[in-house]
Amino acid sequence: MQIMRQVAKAPLNPPVRVVDSVPRVRDSVENMPGATFGGIFGNVLHALWAHRQRSILTMLGIIIGIAAFISVVTLSQGATDRVLSPYNFLATIITVSPARGSVTTANPYMLTSGDVQALGKLSHVTGISPIIGSSSTVIYGKQGWSTSVQGVSSTYQIMQSTQMTIGEGRWWDEGEEQSQRAVAVIGSGTASSLFGTTDPINQTIRVDKQLYRVIGVLEATGGRGSADDVVYVPYTRVLNPTIPNQIQTIIAQVDSTDSLDSVSMEMQVLLEQRHHILPGTQGGFEITQAITELQQGQQSLSILSALMISIATFSLVVGGVGIMNMMLVSVTERTREIGLRSALGAQPIDITLQFLLEALMLSLIGGAFGVLFGLGLAFAITSLVGFPFLVSISSFALGFGVATAIGVGFGLYPAIRASRLDPIVALRSA
Structure with a gap:
């Protein structure tokens, strides 16, 4: 009886410790079973x-990776626009020339001024010009300058407007072209070499023993060999029907890219009819769409951009590995917390969600700063090299999309590993 009384009076230590430990556990472990998403989000922060x-x-790894990625994407867009925008006019240009091996004095393969007029009357053709080129010494007073002289039409400058802008004066009109007026438009390099500081407008120059009045000067575009070093005159002024193959090229502009194929076919049929060439005859005329050259340039720049983006992607992988390492360390350090939550009834999905949200939050915050830093870096570089600074919504979406993918991709394994910890083993190891 005395022994039973002593047992009855003995303190019940385990139940007291469990009851007393519950408030402390609940204070230290905030993510209880059934917690809301807001509660889990608060735990993450x-x-x-x-x-x-x-x-x-x-x-920091994510910031540097995203910044490099965004800056490379923005720079590639600016570089592509800078390189290709002057040639956007090629998108609606069709070039007509005798086929290789067909350049002879035989009439069927000679382009004529009549071809220029006939092709210009086709539907959807908004401009047309032959190109009659030669090299000559242009003389003003006692000053001479060897340069290129090109006979073109009144619509040539409009077709080439992205490359040729009138800086002073004007281009000749159709009336002056038809009346064979001796007028000329010169490049800025030719103007500087011939006239120096003298105003070239309405001055008279000598080209191949012919006198021309300068009515316009083009804006500078980029040195010798470009439109800066050319003298343009009406093709009707230099065209000599007795000289065979004087017109080697005709360029035509159509109203839209949708009309390229139909107009090209109409040109082929018209030239075969005018020159009495049987359909399918070898040789004849080549009709090419200049947009193919533009597309080749775009393809080359796309390959270069893809290479640069691939290199920048490695820095993102490094940042993602950094997140994975941190989360694995965090799982190791918080083993006791994970064990207590599991013992109190937290489901594996709750633990997975919290650790995954931690990785995702790191990526998104780092991605936000990375996008801003990358855009600032791209703006500084484009301003320095003279590229256009082009920012699109896709840049922001791409930056945050990559950051999200990194957070989920590299945070998933540590989160799953944390959720699979055995509560008893976790508590013992803690």
């Missing part, structure tokens, strides 16, 4: 703030 130095260092 608390965990990141508790290890803020490590979080900042981890985000």
Whole structure:
């Protein structure tokens, strides 16, 4: 009886410890079973703030990776626009020339001024011009300058407007072309070499023993060999029917890219009819769409851009590995917390969600700063090299999309690993 009384009076230590430990556990473990998403999100912010130095260092890798990625994408867009925009006029240009091997004095393969007029009357053709080129010494007073002289039409400058802009004066009109007026438009390089500081407008120059009045000067585009070093005159002024193959090329502009194929076929049929060439005859005329050259340039730049983006992607992988390492360390350090939550009834999905959200939050915060830093870096570089600064919504979407993918991709394994910890083993190891 006395022994039973002593047992009855003995303190029940285990139940007391369990009851007393519940409030402490609930204070330290915030993600209880059935917690709302907001509660889990609050736990995520608390965990990141508790290890803020490590979080900042981890985000630094994401910031640098996203910044490199965004800056490369923006720079590639600016470079593509800078290189190709002057040639956008090629998208609606059709070139007509005798086929290779067909350049003879035989009439069927000679382009004539009549061809220019006939092709210009086709539907959807908005401009047409032959190109009659030669080299000559242009003389003004006692000053001479060897340059290229090209006979073109009154619509030539409009077709080439992205490359040829009138800086002073004007281009000749159709009336002056038909009346064979001796007028000329010169490039800025030719103007500087011949006239120096003298105003070229209405001055008289000598070209191949013929006198021409300068009515326009083109804006500078880029040195000798370009439109800066050319003298343009009406083709009707230099065209000599007795000289065979004087017109080697005819360029035509159509109203839209949708009309290219139909107009090209109409040109082929018309030239075969005018020159009495049987359909399918070898030789004849080549009709090419200049848009193919533009597309080849775009393809080359796309390959270069893809290569640059691939290189920048490696920095993103490095940042993602940094997140994975941090989350694995975090799982190891928080083994006791994970064990307590599991013991109190937290489901594996709850633990997975919290650790996954921590990785995702690191990526998104780092991605936001990375996008801003990348755009600032791209703006500085484009301003320095003279490229256009082109920012599109896709750049922001791409930056945050990549950041999200990194957070989910590299945070998923640590999150799953944390959710699979056995509660008893976790508590014992803690």
